[in-house]
Amino acid sequence: MLAIATLLVVACAPSAGSPAPASAAPSMSSPAASATSPVPPGPSTATGASPAEAGPVTLQIREFDVPAGSHPHDVAPAADGGVWYTGQHKGVLGHFDPATEDIREIPLGSGSAPHGVITGPDDAAWITDGGLNAIVRVDAETDEVRAFELPSDRPDANLNTAVFDASGTLWFTGQAGIYGRLDPASGEMDVFDDPEGRGPYGITVTPDGHIWYASLAGSHIAQVDTTTGEATIVEPPTPGQGSRRVWSDSRGRIWVSEWGAGQVGVHDPATGAWQEWPLPGDGPQTYAVYVDERDIVWLTDFGGNAIVRFDPATEAFDTIELTSPGASVRQLLGRPGELWGAESAVDKLVLVIES
Numbered sequence: 556m557l558a559i560a561t562l563l564v565v566a567c568a569p570s571a572g573s574p575a576p577a578s579a580a581p582s583m584s585s586p587a588a589s590a591t592s593p594v595p596p597g598p599s600t601a602t603g604a605s606p607a608e609a610g611p612v613t614l615q616i617r618e619f620d621v622p623a624g625s626h627p628h629d630v631a632p633a634a635d636g637g638v639w640y641t642g643q644h645k646g647v648l649g650h651f652d653p654a655t656e657d658i659r660e661i662p663l664g665s666g667s668a669p670h671g672v673i674t675g676p677d678d679a680a681w682i683t684d685g686g687l688n689a690i691v692r693v694d695a696e697t698d699e700v701r702a703f704e705l706p707s708d709r710p711d712a713n714l715n716t717a718v719f720d721a722s723g724t725l726w727f728t729g730q731a732g733i734y735g736r737l738d739p740a741s742g743e744m745d746v747f748d749d750p751e752g753r754g755p756y757g758i759t760v761t762p763d764g765h766i767w768y769a770s771l772a773g774s775h776i777a778q779v780d781t782t783t784g785e786a787t788i789v790e791p792p793t794p795g796q797g798s799r800r801v802w803s804d805s806r807g808r809i810w811v812s813e814w815g816a817g818q819v820g821v822h823d824p825a826t827g828a829w830q831e832w833p834l835p836g837d838g839p840q841t842y843a844v845y846v847d848e849r850d851i852v853w854l855t856d857f858g859g860n861a862i863v864r865f866d867p868a869t870e871a872f873d874t875i876e877l878t879s880p881g882a883s884v885r886q887l888l889g890r891p892g893e894l895w896g897a898e899s900a901v902d903k904l905v906l907v908i909e910s
Contacts, residue, residue, distance in 0.1 A: 612864065612873050617906040618898070621649060621658060627897035627904060629671045629716070629886040634678040634695060640897055640904060641669035641682060648672065648680055648693050651904060661698050663691055671716035671886070675739075676723060683714035683727055690717065690727060690737050690744075703737055709746050715756050716800070720781060721764045728755035728768050734779065734786065747784045749773065757800030757844075761807040765824070769798040769811060776801055776811060776822065791820050792829050800886070802846045804867075810852055812844040819844065819854055819865060834863055835872050843896070845887040853894055853907075855884040862887070862896065862907060879903060 621627055625642035633639050633650065640649045646667030647660040663669060668686030675681045675692075682691040688710060689702040705712055712729030719725055725737040732753045735746040749755050754772030761767070766779040768786075774795050777786040791798060797815030804810060804821075811820040813831070817839035820831040834841055840857035847853065852865040856874070860882055864873040877884070883900035894907040 613910045614864075614873070614875055615908045615910070616875060616878065617908075618878060619651065619653075619656065619904045619906070621651065621902050621904060622660065623902055625649065625902050626899050627902065628669070628899055629888075630895045630897045630904060631672045631674045631680065631888050632890045632893065632895060633674055633680070638895055638904065639672045639674065639680045641672045643668055643670065643899070646686065648682060648691075653906070659698075661693055661700065663687065663693075663700055664702065667691075670714060673717055673719070673888075675719055675725070677739075681717055681719075681725060683717050683729075685712070685714045685729075688712055688714065690714070690725065692739070703739075703742055703744060705735070706744065706746060709733060712746075716758050718758045718760045718766070720760050720766060722781075724781070726758055726760075726766050726768075726779065726781075728758050730754060730756060730771065734758070734768055736781075736784065745784055747779075747786065749777070750786055750788055751775065756798075757802075757812070759801045759803045759809065761803040761809075761824075762805060763807055765807070767801055767803070767809050769801040771797055771799050771814065774798055774815070776809060778824065789822060791822070791831070793818065793820075793831060796820070796831075799842060800844045802844050802852075804846045804850045804852075805848075806850075810844050810846055812841040812854060814841055817841055817856075817858065819852065821867070832865070832870065832872075834859070835874055836861075842885055843887045845889060845894070847889055847894065848891050853887050853889075855887060855896065857883065862894075862905075864909075875907065877905065 626644035627640040628643040631639045638651045666686045669682045669684045671683040678695045680693040684691045689704040692701045713731045715728045717727040728734045734755050737744045751773045754770035756771040758768040775788045777788045793816045796813040798811050799814040800812045802810045809822045818831045836859045838858040843855040845853045854863040862875045879901040882898035884896040887896045896905045
């Protein structure tokens with residue numbers, strides 16, 4: 556079952572009466588075998604959500620339960636209209652059908668602890684699995700599981716997230732201080748060291764094919780030369796900001812969730828310029844970032860237990876408090892008209908629809 560809340564929210568920055576602090580003006584800087592089991596979702600206990608103050612954006616929030624103990628970490632819209640999610644604490648990949656609310660779980664193997672998931676150009680689910688220290692592919696039709704293990708001299712990489720480039724190469728990160736690439740056709744894998752050590756976390760590809768990743772521990776972002784594998788570090792203006800995740804917009808600008816600073820930042824590789832904005836509210840902690848097909852920026856705020864919408868054209872924030880206390884939405888991903896996240900602490904998926 557699901558819980559639904561329809562909210563009329565209004566921009567809380569940069570308009571007057573904003574809860575954002577006085578400093579909210581942007582800062583600028585320039586240069587194995589598988590098995591499946593159908594699992595019926597339990598009833599949701601959510602009862603509503605709190606509207607933010609502010610001008611008119613209508614958002615509908617829906618929450619869907621997943622099996623207890625799953626700790627869903629990341630989500631990815633599937634090619635069949637469903638949603639993949641990683642059940643990190645159960646070592647499974649889940650598939651949720653929004654039309655029927657049916658769930659099936661696919662065990663990934665003994666010791667699995669999946670973190671990220673994306674849908675590949677082959678429509679398969681591709682998973683960064685820290686427990687298996689492997690990139691895992693799950694076939695969308697057969698649920699067949701295939702693991703591509705990291706080289707033996709790269710143990711405990713703490714794999715995080717992945718992205719495909721235009722050539723079909725999979726690029727991935729590991730917080731132990733690595734990033735790498737996998738050729739799915741041959742299985743050949745190369746692993747590289749971040750120039751400053753531990754921290755690589757989020758990763759993205761720009762429309763023109765450039766790969767960028769964020770380093771949480773290193774408080775930097777980096778561009779990867781897809782030929783040599785060499786990474787060039789770019790430092791955000793705010794020291795120790797804790798760059799956690801990154802996402803490219805349609806112009807190739809890199810949006811950054813700055814966990815330690817409670818900010819969202821954007822870097823324009825064409826000019827070298829930066830802008831940063833603090834999220835509204837007290838004590839924000841910016842975790843996820845996703846840029847939709849309209850170049851609207853979506854973020855999650857652990858400090859406010861909220862999903863935050865940011866319009867770069869107006870520099871306005873809309874904050875949507877989540878129904879479930881302490882939901883811990885660690886990642887966002889969408890398709891036109893739908894924004895999906897995983898409420899990892901309360902075993903739910905969340906859908907946001909804007910109208």
